[in-house]
Amino acid sequence: MTSSEIPSVPIEAVPAEFDTAAPAGSGTAATPPARLLLDVREDDEWQLGHAPGAVHIPMNDVPARLGELDAGTEIYVVCRQGGRSLQIVRYLTHFGFDAVDVLGGMVAWQGAGRPLTGAGDHAAKVY
Numbered sequence: 001m002t003s004s005e006i007p008s009v010p011i012e013a014v015p016a017e018f019d020t021a022a023p024a025g026s027g028t029a030a031t032p033p034a035r036l037l038l039d040v041r042e043d044d045e046w047q048l049g050h051a052p053g054a055v056h057i058p059m060n061d062v063p064a065r066l067g068e069l070d071a072g073t074e075i076y077v078v079c080r081q082g083g084r085s086l087q088i089v090r091y092l093t094h095f096g097f098d099a100v101d102v103l104g105g106m107v108a109w110q111g112a113g114r115p116l117t118g119a120g121d122h123a124a125k126v127y
């Protein structure tokens, strides 16, 4: 699979439901979500700023945490600018997951004016 064959979407096509935090209890093992925004950046990047409705699994942890993902869920994968997410989409599709790469990553998310949330008392930001 070449990068041109990797399923991908521009930031405008990422569902608005990820602009808000998922309600408590959604996406349990019993009822996996229809769609998921998976942020594969490192912990420090996540804490500085992330999409309110995203789920965080750092890239290197994805293989060990595949059991947290459901094959019936459409998984939008995001990183900083698209390098890591491309690799993870390739990996997930290889294992039968319905994964798409978010072009431009969180830099594009921020540039499009989509909401960010972070940890601590600083303004959330993607660097």
Ligand SMILES: O=S(=O)([O-])[S-]
Binding pocket: 079, 080, 081, 082, 083, 084, 085, 105
């Ligand atoms: O997040 S990145 O791999 O595009 S720098």
